[in-house]
Amino acid sequence: MLGKVLRIKKILKDKGQPAPNCIVFSSHEEHLWGKIPGLLESVKNDCLPQAYATIVMSQHLGANHVDGGVRIRVSKNFLELAGKNVLDNRPAWRVNASAIDAGADSALLISDHTLFSGNSRGSSCIAVEIKAKCGFIPSSEYISKENSIKKQVTRYKMHQHLKFHLGEISKTSEYDPLDLFSGSKERIHMAIKSFFSTPQNNFRIFVDGSLVFGGMGGGADSVHPNETENCLEDLSKVTGLQLSDFIELLSEAIFKSGVLGKLLATQKLDDHDIEGAIHLYYNIISQPCLVCKSITDTELLRKYSTLHSLPLDKSEKIVRDFLISATAKDCSLMISFRPRQSGTTDSEYDSVFLDSVNQSYDYKAYFIDLDVKPLDKMVHYFKLDQKIVNFYSRNGEVGGDPRDPLKGGGPSGDTKVQLQH
Ligand SMILES: [Zn+2]
Structure with a gap:
């Protein structure tokens, strides 16, 4: 057991x-x-x-x-x-x-994905839990003009600014999901580095089943910088890996396994965006659409009325895909490693070879938290989306992204909040 x-x-x-x-x-x-x-x-x-x-x-x-x-x-x-x-x-x-x-x-x-079953004696298991969040930028024709910022800025980044404003986090995350999902080894590397500076609830490390890095959940960024250093010292003591080795090991496994490609394809089942799917939700529950009721843009209303004239099975297919995508955007990925004993040739696991320490590691990758999302959550998804986008459009659109000199400069609500802080 x-x-x-x-x-x-x-x-x-x-x-x-x-x-x-x-x-x-x-x-x-x-x-x-x-x-x-x-x-x-x-x-x-x-x-x-x-x-x-x-x-x-x-x-x-x-x-x-x-x-x-x-x-x-x-x-x-x-x-x-x-x-x-x-x-x-x-x-x-x-x-x-x-x-x-x-x-x-x-x-x-x-x-228990923080362990290998039947772990071979003496070798410790390192497991990483990543909550990758949405890895693409939507391009649905049903996104209204006022919300067109959604077609340029990731949902994750916009949500970070709202969370910061609400005091839920003390610092916006440096993590960019587009890097992690890029399929490029260098960008995956960058994403993992950002997890170490701002893990929030996106990143945790377990050694032999015990949490050694990242928060316990609840408080989104409960990790203190000094704590980070202690954790990393512990990590290298237990595993014999320096931070740079560890980042290399994890990037290589993510790159080689291709699991994030599968996750991204599943997330992309949401091709209508919530601004399209919400209308089909009202078709399914056969109630008057509360969203159309408050829209005055005639061109937009025409688009939405074509959605309202879709047959029930089409509406259901689109909402079903939306809900499957919602689970994929919210789930976590567990990647577990253990050193492969030299001479092993018939392991049931895939492996990566880490040059810097001259060691092969078995790894396994499993998705967890794959629960079905309730249908009546559609209204919540719509409201939350509007709230996040409205806030970012008003306060954050000219905010300097330190990594993007093109978008930097100019007065921004974003900077103001940080100064106050
Ligand atoms: Zn509608």
Whole structure:
């Protein structure tokens, strides 16, 4: 069981509410996803997350990079013992809120991607978790003129400025998703370097299953610069790798594996942008479109009315693709490494050779957090998009990007906020 995690069903202690991991489809969602064999049954059997990952997402991301886990039978006695054993490791507020459902008859056995299963003795496993976010700039014809900035600046960058303004982060990230997804080794290198200066919640490193670099989640940028140095010292102590070696190892694996190409293609299933897809959402729920209601631009309204005249199955296909893309924009990639013992020729894993330390490393790459996005989140996606773009258009469009001399200079709200800070 080394390198495995058991996911057990929970129930809320306050019986008035449904269990936190219990997902029920609305009737519109049943129609939307019902054409994909196996999905509706999985909802009844309480294993939608597993089914969505293995049936839907793995089709796009590659079955060898998606691990839905294995459902195994468990006894009541086992679950009660497991509940007692984990009691001390759970925060008090969680213990009070929910408990293991000892009445469940199965649990999900999944891989712990911070480890290799059956790790060979003496060699440590380094795992990197990357939340890459959206790796392309949209070009949909349904993006309104006021929002045309979306066709030039990444969503990630615009969102950073809003988060900074709201005080959610103390510094905007230096990470540019377009570098990571570029397919160019030098630019991948640059992206990884930027993770070390501003990891936020985009980057974490685990050694033998323990977090050694990056935040625990919650606070988006909980890593202090001094802490960074300590972490990196620890990292090199445990792995014997200098920072530059480590960046080289990771870039090489990302470049060689091609996993980000698959992720990008999946993200690009969103070809209408939320400004197009939102209208099809109203087709699906057969309600008057609240977005068209407030638009006065006649040319734009004409475009949207063609969307409203699409048949239901077309509307569903576009929204389904949008939701699959939304999962792909929000998921994380785990890449795990372990030194390959010399003489090994029949490893089940791919490998990269690191010149600087004259060592081969086995690696594996898996996508995690592949849960289905609820259909009624479409309205939230639309509102958030407007909020991010409006803020950036008003405050950030002339803001100097330190790496881009062409766009630099000029007064900008962006600079002002930083001075105040
Ligand atoms: Zn509309």
